[in-house]
Amino acid sequence: MIDIQRQREIWRKASKKKREKPEYKAKEYKYYQEWYKKNGRNRSDDYLECILEWAQEHPDRVKVMGKLGRAVKSGKIKKPKTCENCGRETRLSGHHEDYSRPLEVIWLCSSCHKLRHGAT
Ligand SMILES: [Zn+2]
Numbered sequence: 030m031i032d033i034q035r036q037r038e039i040w041r042k043a044s045k046k047k048r049e050k051p052e053y054k055a056k057e058y059k060y061y062q063e064w065y066k067k068n069g070r071n072r073s074d075d076y077l078e079c080i081l082e083w084a085q086e087h088p089d090r091v092k093v094m095g096k097l098g099r100a101v102k103s104g105k106i107k108k109p110k111t112c113e114n115c116g117r118e119t120r121l122s123g124h125h126e127d128y129s130r131p132l133e134v135i136w137l138c139s140s141c142h143k144l145r146h147g148a149t
């Protein structure tokens with residue numbers, strides 16, 4: 030479960046302080062490291078912000094994504110190397126056609142994923 034409210038609060042404080050203090054920066058960095066570790070991500074803050082926006086709107090889907098993430102980690106689901114739509118070898122994300130079936134996904138690159146969502 031992602032604690033969005035708390036995360037947002039932390040960001041607000043972080044930007045207020047302008048991150049001028051090195052010890053603060055270190056603390057913040059550590060927090061992010063742990064957050065990323067817990068959520069299996071290692072991306073920019075902007076991206077994270079996007080995810081959290083989305084997570085706030087779709088709490089049910091967050092659960093589904095978590096389930097999928099665990100399945101991939103445990104090897105239950107094999108994540109391919111290339112996009113199932115365009116064949117590009119890049120970072121892929123699982124697209125759910127049906128969120129009631131959390132482990133049935135299509136693996137798409139970010140642009141195909143965007144297209145897929147735009148088309149429906
Ligand atoms: Zn693609």
Ligand SMILES: [Zn+2]
Nearest residue numbers: 123124125142
């Ligand atoms: Zn999708």
